[in-house]
Amino acid sequence: MNQKIRKKIKRICCIGAGFVGGPTMAVIADKCKNLQINVVDKNSKRINQWNNDDLNKLPIFEPGLDKIIKRCRNKNLTFSTNVEEEISSADLVFISVNTPTKIKGLGAGKASDLKWVEACARQVAANAKGHTIVVEKSTLPVKTAEVIKNILESTNFEKEGSTNATFDVLSNPEFLAEGTAIKDLEYPDRVLIGGDCKDAIMALNEIYLNWIPQEKILHTNIWSSELAKLTANAFLAQRVSSINSIGALCEVTGANIREVSRAIGTDSRIGPKFLDAGPGFGGSCFKKDILNLVYLCQYYDLNEVATFWESVIELNNWHQSRIANLIVKKLFGTVSGKKIFILGFAFKENTNDTRESASIKICKDLLSEGAVLFINDPKVNPDQIENDLKIKETKSLLNEDVKNKSNNDGSWCFVNQVSCGFKGADAVVILTGWQEYQKIDWGNASKTMRRPSWVFDARSVISSKEITQHKLNFWQIGSGN
Numbered sequence: 001m002n003q004k005i006r007k008k009i010k011r012i013c014c015i016g017a018g019f020v021g022g023p024t025m026a027v028i029a030d031k032c033k034n035l036q037i038n039v040v041d042k043n044s045k046r047i048n049q050w051n052n053d054d055l056n057k058l059p060i061f062e063p064g065l066d067k068i069i070k071r072c073r074n075k076n077l078t079f080s081t082n083v084e085e086e087i088s089s090a091d092l093v094f095i096s097v098n099t100p101t102k103i104k105g106l107g108a109g110k111a112s113d114l115k116w117v118e119a120c121a122r123q124v125a126a127n128a129k130g131h132t133i134v135v136e137k138s139t140l141p142v143k144t145a146e147v148i149k150n151i152l153e154s155t156n157f158e159k160e161g162s163t164n165a166t167f168d169v170l171s172n173p174e175f176l177a178e179g180t181a182i183k184d185l186e187y188p189d190r191v192l193i194g195g196d197c198k199d200a201i202m203a204l205n206e207i208y209l210n211w212i213p214q215e216k217i218l219h220t221n222i223w224s225s226e227l228a229k230l231t232a233n234a235f236l237a238q239r240v241s242s243i244n245s246i247g248a249l250c251e252v253t254g255a256n257i258r259e260v261s262r263a264i265g266t267d268s269r270i271g272p273k274f275l276d277a278g279p280g281f282g283g284s285c286f287k288k289d290i291l292n293l294v295y296l297c298q299y300y301d302l303n304e305v306a307t308f309w310e311s312v313i314e315l316n317n318w319h320q321s322r323i324a325n326l327i328v329k330k331l332f333g334t335v336s337g338k339k340i341f342i343l344g345f346a347f348k349e350n351t352n353d354t355r356e357s358a359s360i361k362i363c364k365d366l367l368s369e370g371a372v373l374f375i376n377d378p379k380v381n382p383d384q385i386e387n388d389l390k391i392k393e394t395k396s397l398l399n400e401d402v403k404n405k406s407n408n409d410g411s412w413c414f415v416n417q418v419s420c421g422f423k424g425a426d427a428v429v430i431l432t433g434w435q436e437y438q439k440i441d442w443g444n445a446s447k448t449m450r451r452p453s454w455v456f457d458a459r460s461v462i463s464s465k466e467i468t469q470h471k472l473n474f475w476q477i478g479s480g481n
Contacts, residue, residue: 009203013090015120017041019060020174021096026068027185029077031211037077038086050079061352061379064182087127095120096137101288110295121151128165133200136171145169145222168200171222173229179350191217194225230289237286239274241315247277247478257478277478279358279431279458280316282347287356320358324365336370341421344432345377345385352379359431360388367410374421382414423448433459446470
């Protein structure tokens with residue numbers, strides 16, 4: 001399998017035009033003008049969005065991404081549905097497809113579903129010519145590379161006239177935070193390349209050297225590379241659950257989580273990052289990767305280790321339910337028929353990604369209590385919210401008087417302008433830390449809200465002084481004042 005590879009990588013194909021594949025290939029194209037980068041996906045709607053002349057309609061919002069697409073698209077960066085054609089002409093193929101948690105069968109609820117990865121491996125085996133380096137870019141369980149290798153070798157062996165096709169498999173996991181993905185790609189803490197063929201590793205290494213110092217490019221065996229990605233996400237999620245657990249303690253003891261975070265963050269052994277209390281972790285990776293880690297530990301009979309990591313998710317779920325329950329209690333024990341203005345639906349600011357967003361769980365809990373939700377987010381569209389909540393939007397609410405409306409089932413509508421959501425609201429709940437929410441004129445907002453009014457700040461983006469001076473009740477996460 002490890003035959004002599006081509007001296008130089010000239011053409012790259014990336015299978016998967018999602019959050020990882022699109023931005024990563026855009027940055028590589030921007031930094032490596034000598035390479036031809038082709039991003040392919042069977043989803044024609046997504047590909048059309050990447051090719052849209054209106055850069056505000058790209059399928060993914062990331063600060064700075066639109067400028068790179070403008071510079072590189074249709075020059076050395078293309079997006080198409082020509083999967084087989086681009087694989088056949090590629091020297092290197094990135095596999096960057098979704099790896100959701102299995103919903104049925106062996107390992108359901110914890111193990112990753114690798115059907116798309118397997119499908120990609122079979123496509124590569126069927127269409128590749130000459131020598132091809134295949135790179136895992138998706139977050140994958142340990143030993144997935146072995147599966148890919150077996151498929152490439154077996155499928156290629158069965159293919160007529162395939163004697164010239166050879167492969168090497170590498171692991172090159174992404175370490176991107178949504179909202180700062182372009183910065184993370186341009187100035188990474190590290191780039192990890194795992195493999196057992198030095199020539200293949202150095203071929204990929206040479207690409208990254210165009211903008212990343214060699215000391216930041218780490219080489220490992222392929223299994224260490226795969227496990228490092230899962231472990232990094234698990235450790236970050238653990239910090240989020242840890243600080244939120246202390247935030248809950250702060251609220252009942254009179255302490256302030258921001259002061260506690262600042263104190264422990266100055267300890268060089270701990271550091272200040274991921275010590276901001278919030279409504280809980282979300283996004284596409286944290287929960288999925290921890291569940292995968294739990295499954296691996298259980299598979300290898302490390303049940304105590306599995307229980308430890310599973311508790312990180314359990315605490316995150318408890319924390320989100322705690323916030324919803326607290327809102328209900330503060331509003332006299334019921335939110336049925338009451339208007340609650342939700343600010344933010346994305347799982348964090350500077351992204352339109354809602355996967356595993358704390359807003360979904362909190363909104364669902366409030367809707368189950370009969371609340372009438374008015375929801376605003378500057379980047380998430382109403383169709384996505386409807387899909388996440390599994391409840392159709394009631395657009396007529398925008399023209400109705402919601403006060404004292406009897407609504408046992410709960411309902412919601414989307415509000416385009418922040419200033420239009422305060423009228424008649426019993427409460428405002430900040431769930432995403434968008435910058436525009438820090439600029440709200442609470443003096444004007446308070447005049448149209450129904451008294452007694454509450455503001456719940458789950459992101460610590462506003463000060464208590466600017467709320468209480470307008471005679472609004474105020475709760476801020478992790479604050480016992």
